[in-house]
Amino acid sequence: MSTTVRATGDPAEFKATVFPFLQRDPVLNSVILTNTEDRIRGILHDSAPPVFLSVHDDPGEVVGAVMCTPHRGIYLGAFPDALVPAIVGPAAELAPNRDVVEGTATAAGLFADLFSVRRSPAVTIPPGSLRGSTSADGRATFRQARGTRLHKLIHFVEQTAHGSARLAVADDLELATQLLGAYGAELGDSLPPFEEKRWVEARIKLGRLWLWENDGRVVSLVGHQSAVFGATRVGPVYTPAADRGHGYASALTAYVTQRILASGSEACLYTDLANPTSNKIYAAIGYEPVADFLAYEFN
Secondary structure (H helix, E strand, C coil), rough: CCCCCEEEECCHHHHHHHHHHHHHCCCHHHHHHHHHHHHHHHHCCCCCCCCCEEEEEEEEEEEEEEEECCCCCEECCCCCHHHHHHHHHHHHHHCCCCCCEEECHHHHHHHHHHHHHCCCCCCCCCCCCCCCEECCCCCEEEEECCCCCCECCCCCCCCCCCCCCEECCHHHHHHHCCCCCCCHHHHCCCCHHHHHHHHHHHHHHHHHHEEEEECCEEEEEEEECECCCEEEEEEEEECCCHHHCCCCCHHHHHHHHHHHHHCCCCCEEEECCCCCCHHHHHHHHEEEEEEEEEEEEEC
């Protein structure tokens, strides 16, 4: 199948082009859908212009979509393996400084191989290797950074803990920003402080951030994204280290999940593959795995 790749920096144009394709599975495509929507709404800001790529077959129908942004890098999501070679050139030309690619293990690995060669022509990929992580002189060109697992709520199970949930309000801005900053620092994926505060403020205004309070003290934070095509993604989920082990995050995530379900939307979320505790917690609520994704960092 021959394909063509179209590029735009306009999220509204990208939405008009690819959303009819992505809405076929709004859970699997949740990240691209919500990130695009938030840019259109003006509540997600980029430090450099984003690049959006759509892949089209001979009749012109969309068969794949990719998002290239300063914060998320090159996000493939569930992009098909067979289409990866078609987007390497446009991505290298239009977003050459992105330092992360994330997608399924095979698609992200293949993209990392090809993108490394494109960025550094001297790199040699060993014959038969899917992930040629070193150059001809032995220097690392990219490495696996993290793995995540997408889950969807199948059978809801309520969780309890001491305390109660409440919606974050304007007076919680400073505290919620501190919690978001700590969350990003633990993941190694922080926003600049000004962006963190603006991110939190926008979501408080939209009613997307919830807090768990026990004995008059906030002990956990859970947010959720906008509902797009009947799917809502939970996250971030964060409890300070000193308050862990009491079930606060479980209870609050379950509470937010129940509200999402009551609104008529499906609920989904991502977990860190390296954190078996979080995977166990969400399984107890009724979330079941959908797909795994890997991220690779370029040097």
